[in-house]
Amino acid sequence: MSNDRALIDPTRLLYELQKIDRLNQSLSGCLEPKAIAAKVTDGLVGEFDCSFARLWLVESDRTALKLIASAGLYTRLDGDFATVPMGAYKVGKIAQNCIPFLSNQLAQEAWVKDRQWAIDNNICGFAGLPIAITGKAIGVLAVFSHQPMKTEFLEVLKILCSSVAVALNNALLHRQKWQIQSNSYESKSSFDTPVSEQISNILSDVRLTLVGTEKPIDVSGTYILLKTAEILRDNRCSYCCLTYKSDRLYLSAMLALDFPIEVEDIFSEINFLANNIYSQLQINISDNNIIQIKLALLYQTQLKPKINLSHREREIIQLLAAGMRDREIAQKLFISDRTVKFHINNAVTKLKAKTRIQAVYQAYSQGHLTSIIERT
Numbered sequence: 001m002s003n004d005r006a007l008i009d010p011t012r013l014l015y016e017l018q019k020i021d022r023l024n025q026s027l028s029g030c031l032e033p034k035a036i037a038a039k040v041t042d043g044l045v046g047e048f049d050c051s052f053a054r055l056w057l058v059e060s061d062r063t064a065l066k067l068i069a070s071a072g073l074y075t076r077l078d079g080d081f082a083t084v085p086m087g088a089y090k091v092g093k094i095a096q097n098c099i100p101f102l103s104n105q106l107a108q109e110a111w112v113k114d115r116q117w118a119i120d121n122n123i124c125g126f127a128g129l130p131i132a133i134t135g136k137a138i139g140v141l142a143v144f145s146h147q148p149m150k151t152e153f154l155e156v157l158k159i160l161c162s163s164v165a166v167a168l169n170n171a172l173l174h175r176q177k178w179q180i181q182s183n184s185y186e187s188k189s190s191f192d193t194p195v196s197e198q199i200s201n202i203l204s205d206v207r208l209t210l211v212g213t214e215k216p217i218d219v220s221g222t223y224i225l226l227k228t229a230e231i232l233r234d235n236r237c238s239y240c241c242l243t244y245k246s247d248r249l250y251l252s253a254m255l256a257l258d259f260p261i262e263v264e265d266i267f268s269e270i271n272f273l274a275n276n277i278y279s280q281l282q283i284n285i286s287d288n289n290i291i292q293i294k295l296a297l298l299y300q301t302q303l304k305p306k307i308n309l310s311h312r313e314r315e316i317i318q319l320l321a322a323g324m325r326d327r328e329i330a331q332k333l334f335i336s337d338r339t340v341k342f343h344i345n346n347a348v349t350k351l352k353a354k355t356r357i358q359a360v361y362q363a364y365s366q367g368h369l370t371s372i373i374e375r376t
Contacts, residue, residue, distance in 0.1 A: 212244030
């Protein structure tokens, strides 16, 4: 990890994170996949040093990818790579394996179909990233550049792809009219039916309990509630209750399983979606294999509360963003290296980040960072 930090230019990194943040914000409320893809590719070409960028979506039968946006050097969508078979070429392999790829010697890569094209157009940098939901690709982003790409730029692109994945997934679900595979709410009339009635129809063998006055839930919230109900039905739910509080809705349920099972795997998609639409899922397992779940969902008028970092955690992340190493931070704050690592790990966990770079981005986007601190 120390080697990664040595490669990072903190000023450049925060500058790029700011641009990515603006690009992410431009996707808010957009429910058309092609429009989202065009904003992403146009933004990468216009705001970053990219010669062109392309975005493919995985077809519904998952046998191929379709090019839906291209900006920069090429804007046509009907060329040789308009449709890419799953697993073919580098794009198809990225979709199949969900592994990001970066090369700064494109013309020398054996998988390149036309190396002379890369030489003639002076293209040396290539970054390909999966756009994935719960580990399954729904698209692929490819970025080309005349200059070598730095490793931290790949991290920045990963952050972008996470936001794009959620935006595209929401758009695709909206385009499908949020129909979940259940006859009870496939018809158009079901969208005018209160969510409690839809859940009751799914859990036909369970008497649903309703507490409080039912309030409107947006389409994202409705989807996650109905998807949760479908999982409960398929896993022998014995109890379900909807409780409407002043600030949020709670779905509580109980399952009684008599065979070994990874409960977290069953609810992995729900947990992922919950973290992206301002809700929270709790799972408790008793000694007698009684499983209790509690899904807390904010109403559409509520805002996601900001992560509560401690003063020390904010202070250390700020110094980390300024490019300081653990030992330098420790010396500046008169604490041990071990204490610095402890607070950084806490901040990374609270911000739901996988790397320090992602933690810096999350801290910046939520207003925890102020400005770059000059190193002393």
